[in-house]
Amino acid sequence: MEEIIEPRNLRGFRDSLPETESRKLDIQEKLTRVFRSFGFVPIDTPAIEYAEILLGKGGGETDKQVYRFLDHGQRDVALRFDLTVPFARFMAAHYHELPLPFKRYHMAKVWRGENTQRGRYREFIQIDFDIVAVDSVSSDFEIMTVMAESMRALGIRAFHVHFSHRHLFNELLQTMRLDGQFLPVLRIIDKLKKIGAEQVQSQLDELAGEKHAREILDFITAGASNRGTLEKLASRLSDDSPAIARLRSICRCIEDCGLEQELFLDPSITRGLDYYTGVVFETFLDRAPDIGSVCSGGRYNDLASLYTKEQLPGVGASIGLDRLVSALEDLGVAGDQKTAPEILIVLLDEALVGACHKLAAALRSSGLSAEIYPSEKKIPVQLKYAEKKGIPLAIFYGEDEMEKDIYNLRDLQQRQNHDGLSFPQLLERISELLSRSGKM
Amino acid sequence: MEEIIEPRNLRGFRDSLPETESRKLDIQEKLTRVFRSFGFVPIDTPAIEYAEILLGKGGGETDKQVYRFLDHGQRDVALRFDLTVPFARFMAAHYHELPLPFKRYHMAKVWRGENTQRGRYREFIQIDFDIVAVDSVSSDFEIMTVMAESMRALGIRAFHVHFSHRHLFNELLQTMRLDGQFLPVLRIIDKLKKIGAEQVQSQLDELAGEKHAREILDFITAGASNRGTLEKLASRLSDDSPAIARLRSICRCIEDCGLEQELFLDPSITRGLDYYTGVVFETFLDRAPDIGSVCSGGRYNDLASLYTKEQLPGVGASIGLDRLVSALEDLGVAGDQKTAPEILIVLLDEALVGACHKLAAALRSSGLSAEIYPSEKKIPVQLKYAEKKGIPLAIFYGEDEMEKDIYNLRDLQQRQNHDGLSFPQLLERISELLSRSGKM
Numbered sequence: 091m092e093e094i095i096e097p098r099n100l101r102g103f104r105d106s107l108p109e110t111e112s113r114k115l116d117i118q119e120k121l122t123r124v125f126r127s128f129g130f131v132p133i134d135t136p137a138i139e140y141a142e143i144l145l146g147k148g149g150g151e152t153d154k155q156v157y158r159f160l161d162h163g164q165r166d167v168a169l170r171f172d173l174t175v176p177f178a179r180f181m182a183a184h185y186h187e188l189p190l191p192f193k194r195y196h197m198a199k200v201w202r203g204e205n206t207q208r209g210r211y212r213e214f215i216q217i218d219f220d221i222v223a224v225d226s227v228s229s230d231f232e233i234m235t236v237m238a239e240s241m242r243a244l245g246i247r248a249f250h251v252h253f254s255h256r257h258l259f260n261e262l263l264q265t266m267r268l269d270g271q272f273l274p275v276l277r278i279i280d281k282l283k284k285i286g287a288e289q290v291q292s293q294l295d296e297l298a299g300e301k302h303a304r305e306i307l308d309f310i311t312a313g314a315s316n317r318g319t320l321e322k323l324a325s326r327l328s329d330d331s332p333a334i335a336r337l338r339s340i341c342r343c344i345e346d347c348g349l350e351q352e353l354f355l356d357p358s359i360t361r362g363l364d365y366y367t368g369v370v371f372e373t374f375l376d377r378a379p380d381i382g383s384v385c386s387g388g389r390y391n392d393l394a395s396l397y398t399k400e401q402l403p404g405v406g407a408s409i410g411l412d413r414l415v416s417a418l419e420d421l422g423v424a425g426d427q428k429t430a431p432e433i434l435i436v437l438l439d440e441a442l443v444g445a446c447h448k449l450a451a452a453l454r455s456s457g458l459s460a461e462i463y464p465s466e467k468k469i470p471v472q473l474k475y476a477e478k479k480g481i482p483l484a485i486f487y488g489e490d491e492m493e494k495d496i497y498n499l500r501d502l503q504q505r506q507n508h509d510g511l512s513f514p515q516l517l518e519r520i521s522e523l524l525s526r527s528g529k530m
Numbered sequence: 531m532e533e534i535i536e537p538r539n540l541r542g543f544r545d546s547l548p549e550t551e552s553r554k555l556d557i558q559e560k561l562t563r564v565f566r567s568f569g570f571v572p573i574d575t576p577a578i579e580y581a582e583i584l585l586g587k588g589g590g591e592t593d594k595q596v597y598r599f600l601d602h603g604q605r606d607v608a609l610r611f612d613l614t615v616p617f618a619r620f621m622a623a624h625y626h627e628l629p630l631p632f633k634r635y636h637m638a639k640v641w642r643g644e645n646t647q648r649g650r651y652r653e654f655i656q657i658d659f660d661i662v663a664v665d666s667v668s669s670d671f672e673i674m675t676v677m678a679e680s681m682r683a684l685g686i687r688a689f690h691v692h693f694s695h696r697h698l699f700n701e702l703l704q705t706m707r708l709d710g711q712f713l714p715v716l717r718i719i720d721k722l723k724k725i726g727a728e729q730v731q732s733q734l735d736e737l738a739g740e741k742h743a744r745e746i747l748d749f750i751t752a753g754a755s756n757r758g759t760l761e762k763l764a765s766r767l768s769d770d771s772p773a774i775a776r777l778r779s780i781c782r783c784i785e786d787c788g789l790e791q792e793l794f795l796d797p798s799i800t801r802g803l804d805y806y807t808g809v810v811f812e813t814f815l816d817r818a819p820d821i822g823s824v825c826s827g828g829r830y831n832d833l834a835s836l837y838t839k840e841q842l843p844g845v846g847a848s849i850g851l852d853r854l855v856s857a858l859e860d861l862g863v864a865g866d867q868k869t870a871p872e873i874l875i876v877l878l879d880e881a882l883v884g885a886c887h888k889l890a891a892a893l894r895s896s897g898l899s900a901e902i903y904p905s906e907k908k909i910p911v912q913l914k915y916a917e918k919k920g921i922p923l924a925i926f927y928g929e930d931e932m933e934k935d936i937y938n939l940r941d942l943q944q945r946q947n948h949d950g951l952s953f954p955q956l957l958e959r960i961s962e963l964l965s966r967s968g969k970m
Contacts, residue, residue: 094836094837094838094839095582095583095586095836095837096837097583097619097620097622097623097834097837097838098580098583098623099576099579099623100576100578100579100580100601100605100607101603103576103578103579104576105573105574105575105576105620105623105624106573106574106575107573107624107627107628108571108572108573108628108634111571111572111573111574112571112572114574115562115572122555126871126899127871127894127898127899127900128871128890128894128899128900128901129870129871129874129899129900129901129919129921131548131551131552131869131870132548132551132552132555133545133546133547133548133551134545134546134551134554135545135546136539136540136543136544136545136653137577137639137641137653138540138543138597138641138653139539139540139543140538140540142535143535143537143538146535154602155602157578157599157601157602159597159599159600160599161540161597161643162594162595162597162643163541165540167540179537180537180545182537183537183538183539183545184545184547187547188547188548189915189918189919190915191904191905191915193901194548199577201577201578203601203602213576213577213578221904224904224905225905226904226905227880227883228877228883228886228887228902228903228904228905229904229905231883231884231887232887232902232904235887235891239894339883342883342884343883343884343887344884345884346883346884346885346887346888347884347887347888347891348888394537396534396535397534397535397536397537398534398537399534429571430569430571431566431567431568431569434569437668440667443667443668443671443779443782443783443786444671444782444783444784444785444786444787445786446668447668447671447672447675447783447786447787448786448787448788450568451675451787454567454568454679458567459566459567459568459569460567460568460569461568461569461633462668462672463668464631464661464664464666464668464669464672465631465664465665465666465668465669475629475630475631478629479569479629481569
């Protein structure tokens with residue numbers, strides 16, 4: 091007897107079983123439809139790249155998490171840890187052959203050797219969409235509408251896209267002569283949703299003094315309406331503030347499109363990364379606030395400066411598929427995925443295998459999904475299989491039925507038989523039963 | 531000035547640009563529909579696994595090609611090089627929680643450090659589908675019908691699934707008392723399509739003598755019909771041959787379902803791998819014979835014997851997506867992929883950004899795809915963008931039109947204007963123009 095190898099996964103890696111995998115694919119399909127309806131096109135990049143490309147200047151926290159190794163040719167390579175860096179390299183390599191501005195979406199796996207004790211996984215799917223080679227109100231606003239439309243397409247009604255502009259703070263701190271404290275202030279503000287206003291105030295007190303701390307906290311508190319918030323912000327900054335001008339134009343688009351209920355100007359949004367230079371956004375689900383932002387992004391000045399002298403400003407956002415799946419499950423809108431076909435043809439007689447396959451093909455031509463139990467076993471075994479797989483209907487088609495050209499249909503959920511049907515009657519009855527059980 | 535990093539890919543790795551990526555996604559979508567209509571369900575497994583799991587007993591040619599390295603925890607890990615080994619591990623880990631027999635499909639990237647001089651790539655997408663935990667005529671036949679249905683779904687009309695049974699040779703060589711020469715004979719036969727009958731005969735001469743060589747060559751030559759081939763094979767083997775019995779049942783299914791033109795009994799098919807133990811199949815495109823088999827597989831005795839004592843016989847096949855894309859391109863059925871949206875809204879005035887987005891949203895609610903040029907540039911620049919992206923229609927909607935509540939539509943392919951349309955007229959005209967150009 092040979093030794094058995096334990097069929098285990100690496101820590102932080104999971105198999106995706108049919109139900110979960112169907113959910114993930116369903117989400118990707120719905121988002122694909124949204125992206126395409128806005129004119130975004132799909133791309134893909136290799137999972138493995140030169141480490142030099144992926145790590146760039148390097149030195150960040152991410153570096154330690156990157157899967158990096160020497161390949162067969164002793165090249166220093168790594169697995170991608172996000173979809174932004176490969177996109178930057180992609181744009182530097184291909185911008186001359188693409189229609190510019192370029193709108194792409196990319197759904198793919200990324201890998202990070204994160205600490206699994208915090209419930210993190212080391213392999214996950216990211217969904218990114220960006221508009222590059224343009225800096226405009228329209229593209230800022232478009233990314234926000236794609237975010238909103240994506241949530242709607244997934245059946246999420248109660249959500250808010252919170253947005254702000256990264257330069258508001260630069261301008262505010264300038265008026266306070268606190269320009270030098272920009273990043274520390276930002277880092278404190280960024281913790282607002284986690285640690286609360288009181289904690290933020292006390293940390294700001296230490297950094298900037300009590301008066302400024304109060305002013306900053308007031309500044310980042312959103313008003314009842316976008317317009318109100320905007321005017322409050324404007325009153326604190328100089329008349330020709332470019333950040334206010336951009337936000338004003340965006341707010342006007344929001345009003346023109348009647349999206350005030352969904353797109354919410356929230357000056358407390360900063361996004362931690364130095365990377366962003368204009369609008370920034372995060373998306374929260376009203377009924378699952380603890381899960382944090384399910385779709386975030388912003389505007390950047392120059393996507394691919396590491397790889398090309400061509401300046402490529404852009405705006406984009408990213409969805410973490412795994413977090414989104416959890417959120418949908420929590421909200422009960424993940425849906426009962428159609429992992430199962432609609433019909434099981436019970437195999438009553440090995441001699442009828444061909445006839446059963448012919449019947450299955452006829453059902454499929456009518457747009458149904460059907461499978462045949464693959465060997466002649468006792469009927470209870472076959473029906474148990476249907477139950478375990480979640481197949482709602484079974485057809486019994488033996489020699490007798492074949493001779494008389496009739497079909498016996500069983501509704502496995504209602505435990506009800508519909509016998510002696512002609513083929514057209516069979517199709518009709520199937521369609522009735524499926525629409526009744528909400529399967530069609 | 532900082533130094534620029536050259537935005538290059540690793541040898542053997544490619545970016546997938548929008549047109550190619552759309553083609554790949556389109557194929558995957560069509561195949562998904564086929565698999566689901568037969569009751570196959572999707573799974574996924576991690577890209578990275580313990581090297582011990584992926585390489586098993588190891589020592590094969592594949593081992594040298596595997597991307598293998600130490601992870602952050604100094605674990606010996608590797609990237610998957612096919613979807614069969616991870617599936618075996620998956621089944622060993624999960625068979626008790628799955629409905630058995632289990633029918634899965636899996637579309638995912640695999641990596642092999644192959645010699646790129648032979649035009650091979652090191653990252654490619656495989657599409658596998660299997661039925662495990664059953665050994666039956668119905669499941670053998672089902673995999674063949676899925677192969678045929680997949681080709682049809684991709685618009686390929688002229689194809690043949692060639693099939694045979696791996697035990698035919700064992701039985702034939704037994705009658706010749708050449709059992710010991712099984713693998714060498716198989717290896718020579720396997721080269722038939724590459725080196726031709728004459729070369730095969732001369733190599734067989736050396737191995738088995740002229741008489742046997744002639745008999746073997748005659749044995750593997752298919753007749754005009756499946757029935758004829760079957761009877762010829764049967765006449766050479768013992769009456770109770772299990773291989774002939776299985777093939778006879780499969781041929782009966784083929785006749786019952788009227789698939790004689792597509793599923794072709796071809797005793798020269800052997801499949802190189804020791805792995806297979808029953809039926810084997812390959813799929814050839816009549817009009818692209820040089821490309822070789824685009825979908826191959828067979829029956830195996832025991833999928834997961836390395837990882838569990840549970841015996842899991844099965845049957846399955848695998849499609850190489852990249853090879854299939856080339857084949858479809860060669861055949862001219864790859865299709866003009868809808869990488870572009872249907873409508874570009876020309877941005878005539880920055881003040882109208884919101885109104886243009888509102889119009890785009892209305893078009894999308896009507897099931898159309900529409901984008902707005904993202905900044906106010908000269909009209910020729912905007913139309914040039916539409917042309918480069920392949921957008922067929924443009925809408926001009928300025929202040930004047932907004933006031934009069936009308937829309938000017940331009941057919942960019944016919945260079946024809948349709949001006950002064952109301953919104954319902956606009957929708958109607960768009961639908962006419964798109965159906966005329968075959969875009970809907």
